[in-house]
Amino acid sequence: GENIVFDSNGLVSLNTNSLQLIELNTSIQSIPQDSDWIVSEDMLWFECGIPTYGYELCVSDGNNAWLHSDHIVGMESSNLNNFALVGDEVILLIEDPMLGGQLVRITDNGLEILWDHDSGNLESGVHGQLWVGHDFVFFIADDSSLGLELFAWAHGEMSEEWIIIH
Numbered sequence: 298g299e300n301i302v303f304d305s306n307g308l309v310s311l312n313t314n315s316l317q318l319i320e321l322n323t324s325i326q327s328i329p330q331d332s333d334w335i336v337s338e339d340m341l342w343f344e345c346g347i348p349t350y351g352y353e354l355c356v357s358d359g360n361n362a363w364l365h366s367d368h369i370v371g372m373e374s375s376n377l378n379n380f381a382l383v384g385d386e387v388i389l390l391i392e393d394p395m396l397g398g399q400l401v402r403i404t405d406n407g408l409e410i411l412w413d414h415d416s417g418n419l420e421s422g423v424h425g426q427l428w429v430g431h432d433f434v435f436f437i438a439d440d441s442s443l444g445l446e447l448f449a450w451a452h453g454e455m456s457e458e459w460i461i462i463h
Contacts, residue, residue, distance in 0.1 A: 300359030302341050304328040308362050321362035324348075325355060333426075335380035337387050342403060344377040352376060354408065366407035369393060375408070381427040383434065383452045390422040390436065398422065398438050400450055412450045417441045421448075 300310045308321040308328065327346030334343035345355035347364055351374035354365045368375040368391065376392035387403040388411065398421025401408040414421055421438035423445060428435040433449040440446045 298339055298359045302357050302359055302362070308345070308357070310357070310359055319360075321357055321360075325362055325364075327352075333378050333380050333389070335382065335387055335389075337382060338385065342380060342387055344375075346374075354403065365403070368401075368408045379422040379427045379436065381429050381434065383429055388427065388434065388452075390427065392420060394418075400434070400436070414438050414448045414450075415441050 299313050301313060302308065302310050302321070307323065308325045310319050310321050324347055325345045326348060329344060329346070329352065332344040334341060339358065341357045341359070343355055344352050345364070346352050349372065350364060350367045351369065351372045353367050353369070353375050354377055355362060356365045373394045378390050380387060380389045389401060391399050391401055391408065393399060395418060396413060397418040398414060399410050400412040400414070400421070401410050415438070419439035419441060422436055423439060424437045429452070432451055432453060434452050435447060435449050437445060438448050
């Protein structure tokens with residue numbers, strides 16, 4: 298909207314019409330400097346640190362900010378990165394402390410796992426970002442048998458407009 302949201306030892310919003318600054322949510326105590334973010338449908342999605350929750354998914358409408366979901370329950374963190382848009386869906390990579398890297402999408406109630414590229418506890422989004430093509434989302438990740446590789450996930454699965462035979 299008409300607000301600029303930024304981190305200044307707390308999450309702050311500047312209204313560009315009134316030039317008024319407001320602190321959005323005092324429970325959000327940390328935003329990693331190298332964290333990723335995305336704007337979709339007038340909402341800012343980002344990683345934030347909240348005591349007792351760890352680093353999880355937060356959202357702001359410019360007037361308020363809140364924890365969207367605690368995907369990894371407790372102080373363990375989801376370690377969100379590499380946000381991208383596929384149509385009107387926000388997708389991203391997370392690093393589950395037990396299951397490793399996973400491709401997920403944001404839903405109304407939290408995060409939905411779309412694909413776990415390896416059954417081991419291996420990293421995803423190691424280099425680069427998510428690259429969204431016409432039919433696939435590409436990212437670089439570790440593989441238990443081949444090492445660092447380029448992975449592709451057919452995003453038509455979200456819209457059910459395709460069929461792929463492997």
